[in-house]
Amino acid sequence: MAADPERHDVLIVGAGFSGLYLLHRLRQRGLRAHIVDRAPSGGGTWYWNRYPGCRCDVESMTYSYSFDEELEQEWSWSTRYADQPEILRYLNHVADRFDLRGDIQLETTVTAAQWDEDASLWRVTTNRGAVTARWFVMATGCLSVPNTPRFAGLDRFEGAWYHTAAWPDGGVDFTGQRVGIIGTGSTAIQTIPQVAAQAEHLTVFQRTPNFSIPAWNGPMDPAAEAARKAVYRETRTTARRGPTGDIWPESTSTALAVSAEEREAEYERRWHQGSFSFLSAFDDITTDDTANETAAEFVRNKIRATVTDPAVAELLCPYDHPLGTKRLCVDTDYYTTFNRPNVTLVDIKDAPIEEITESGLITGGTEYAFDSLIFATGFDSMTGALLAVDIRGRDGQSLRDLWAEGPHSYLGLTVHGFPNLFTMTGPGSPSVLSNMMTSIEQHVEWVDECIGHLTDQQQTTIEATADAQADWDQHVHDEAYATLYPRAASWYMGANIPGKPRVFLPYIGGVGKYTEICADVAANGYRGFVVA
Ligand code: N01
Numbered sequence: 045m046a047a048d049p050e051r052h053d054v055l056i057v058g059a060g061f062s063g064l065y066l067l068h069r070l071r072q073r074g075l076r077a078h079i080v081d082r083a084p085s086g087g088g089t090w091y092w093n094r095y096p097g098c099r100c101d102v103e104s105m106t107y108s109y110s111f112d113e114e115l116e117q118e119w120s121w122s123t124r125y126a127d128q129p130e131i132l133r134y135l136n137h138v139a140d141r142f143d144l145r146g147d148i149q150l151e152t153t154v155t156a157a158q159w160d161e162d163a164s165l166w167r168v169t170t171n172r173g174a175v176t177a178r179w180f181v182m183a184t185g186c187l188s189v190p191n192t193p194r195f196a197g198l199d200r201f202e203g204a205w206y207h208t209a210a211w212p213d214g215g216v217d218f219t220g221q222r223v224g225i226i227g228t229g230s231t232a233i234q235t236i237p238q239v240a241a242q243a244e245h246l247t248v249f250q251r252t253p254n255f256s257i258p259a260w261n262g263p264m265d266p267a268a269e270a271a272r273k274a275v276y277r278e279t280r281t282t283a284r285r286g287p288t289g290d291i292w293p294e295s296t297s298t299a300l301a302v303s304a305e306e307r308e309a310e311y312e313r314r315w316h317q318g319s320f321s322f323l324s325a326f327d328d329i330t331t332d333d334t335a336n337e338t339a340a341e342f343v344r345n346k347i348r349a350t351v352t353d354p355a356v357a358e359l360l361c362p363y364d365h366p367l368g369t370k371r372l373c374v375d376t377d378y379y380t381t382f383n384r385p386n387v388t389l390v391d392i393k394d395a396p397i398e399e400i401t402e403s404g405l406i407t408g409g410t411e412y413a414f415d416s417l418i419f420a421t422g423f424d425s426m427t428g429a430l431l432a433v434d435i436r437g438r439d440g441q442s443l444r445d446l447w448a449e450g451p452h453s454y455l456g457l458t459v460h461g462f463p464n465l466f467t468m469t470g471p472g473s474p475s476v477l478s479n480m481m482t483s484i485e486q487h488v489e490w491v492d493e494c495i496g497h498l499t500d501q502q503q504t505t506i507e508a509t510a511d512a513q514a515d516w517d518q519h520v521h522d523e524a525y526a527t528l529y530p531r532a533a534s535w536y537m538g539a540n541i542p543g544k545p546r547v548f549l550p551y552i553g554g555v556g557k558y559t560e561i562c563a564d565v566a567a568n569g570y571r572g573f574v575v576a
Contacts, residue, residue, distance in 0.1 A: 060088020
C-alpha cells in the first residue's frame with residue numbers, strides 16, 4: 045500500500061531568494077512550510093549560474109535582503125557588485141542564520157500539482173513521491189529554464205559544450221582552447237571578457253547586439269559602506285516606493301526639453317554612475333522614440349570610441365530596438381575585449397547557425413572549428429518554470445492550456461481557477477523590470493500576510509475572480525503599450541523562444557505603484573478575490 049503523502053501547510057517550490065525568505069516568514073507564524081528544489085544545493089539562480097564572470101548587475105547593498113536589520117548591518121560585500129560565489133555564500137549564510145535547512149528538501153523535482161476540491165488542498169507529485177499542502181507557492185524564478193536552441197547536429201559535436209545556466213561545478217579551464225560562444229545578452233557580456241582572457245581564441249556569434257553600460261565595479265569602499273549602512277532603512281524605503289525597486293534618482297525632465305549639451309552631460313554623468321541608472325536619465329527615454337534615440341546614439345558613440353576596428357564597432361552597435369526595451373546589459377571590459385587579437389566577432393543576423401558539426405559549427409557557408417562551445421542563449425523566461433510543472437486547478441483545468449496564448453493572472457501572483465496557488469514574481473508583476481530583491485520581498489510579505497490572515501480567520505481558500513484577472517491582464521497590457529518596450533523582439537515579449545506567444549510578460553507600471561495596489565487589495569478585504 046502506498047504511504048500517505050507528506051502533509052504541509054505550505055509547499056514552496058524553489059530555494060532561491062524568495063523561497064528562503066518565505067519559508068522564514070511562514071515558520072515564524074507557526075505554519076508547517078517546506079521547500080523542495082531540484083538542485084543539489086539551495087541558491088536558485090545563483091546556484092545554477094556559475095559561469096565565468098557571473099555577478100549581480102544590481103549593486104549588492106541594494107540586491108540583498110532588507111528584512112533583518114542585524115543581517116543587513118553585519119554582512120559586508122567585498123565589491124560593489126558581488127560575484128556569484130559571494131552571493132551563494134550569502135544565501136547559505138542566511139539559510140544557516142535562520143536555521144532553514146531542516147525544512148528544505150533538495151534534489152526534488154516537482155512534476156505535477158493538482159487542486160483537490162473536496163479536501164481544499166494541493167496534491168503535488170515529485171520525483172521522490174507525493175506531498176499535499178493547503179497552499180502551493182511557485183518560487184521558481186523568472187529565468188530558470190535554460191533555452192538551448194535545437195541546432196541540427198549538436199549531438200555529433202566532439203568537443204565539449206556548456207550552457208551558461210548549467211555550468212559545471214568546479215568550472216572549466218579554457219586555457220589553450222579555441223572557444224565559440226553563441227549569444228550576446230547580459231550573460232554573454234559578463235562571460236566573454238573572462239573567457240577571452242583565458243582561451244587561445246574566442247569567436248563570438250552575435251545575432252543581435254545589445255546596449256551595455258559599464259558597471260565600474262571595484263572593491264567595496266569601507267567609508268561608502270558605512271555611510272550607506274547608516275541610512276539603510278531610508279534607502280530601502282526609497283527602493284520600495286520608487287518605480288524600479290532601486291535607489292538611483294529618477295529624472296523628471298524630458299530628454300527633448302533640455303539642450304543637446306545638457307543632455308550629453310547628463311548621459312555622461314549616468315554613464316559614469318554605471319548600471320541601470322542610465323535608463324533613468326530622462327523620464328521619456330522608454331516612451332518617446334526621439335528621446336530614446338538620443339540615449340541610444342550616446343551609447344553607440346561610446347562603442348565607436350572604444351572599439352578600434354570601425355567595422356567591428358559598427359557591428360556591435362544596436363539599431364534594431366530602442367535602448368532599454370531589451371534588458372540593458374552591464375559590463376566590465378566588454379567592448380574593449382573586441383580589441384584583443386584573439387577575439388573574433390561573427391554577425392549571424394542574416395546567416396543563422398545552420399548546423400553543428402563534429403568540430404564546430406557552420407554559418408553563412410563557413411565552418412568554424414572549436415574545442416568548446418558555450419551557449420549563452422538565455423531562458424524560457426517568466427512562464428517557463430511555471431509551465432514546466434503540470435499544474436491543474438479547479439475541475440482539472442491545466443495552466444498550460446489556460447496560458448497557451450500567454451499568461452493570465454491577478455496581480456501577477458494568482459490565477460483564477462487555481463485556488464491557493466501563488467506565483468512569486470510571476471508574469472504580470474514588476475519582477476524582472478525591477479531590482480528583483482525589492483520585488484521578491486514585497487511578494488513574500490504579501491503572500492505571508494495573506495496566508496496568515498486567512499489562517500487567523502479560519503478561511504481555507506483564496507481565489508482570484510475572473511473579472512479581477514481580466515482587468516489586471518488589461519492593465520498590464522495597457523501599461524506596456526504606453527511604452528516602447530513591446531517594439532523589441534525581447535524575452536520580455538517571449539520573442540526569444542520559437543512558438544512562444546508574444547505577450548509583454550512583466551508589469552511595467554512601477555514597483556511603488558504596484559506595491560500600493562497590492563496593499564490596497566489586501567486592505568479592502570482582498571478585493572478581487574473570493575475567500576472561503
Ligand atoms: O539571455 P538573453 P541572457 N541563434 O536572452 C542569443 C538576467 N541576467 O542569459 O538577442 C543565435 O538576454 C540571443 O540573440 P537575440 C537578465 O535579466 C542577470 O544573456 O535573441 N543566437 C541573445 O544574444 C538578462 O536579461 C544577470 O537575437 C541566439 C542571447 O542568445 C537575462 O538574465 C546576469 C539563439 C541570449 O540573451 C537573460 O540574459 C546575467 C539562436 N538560435 C543575466 N537563441 C545579473 O547580473 C538565442 N540567441 C543579475
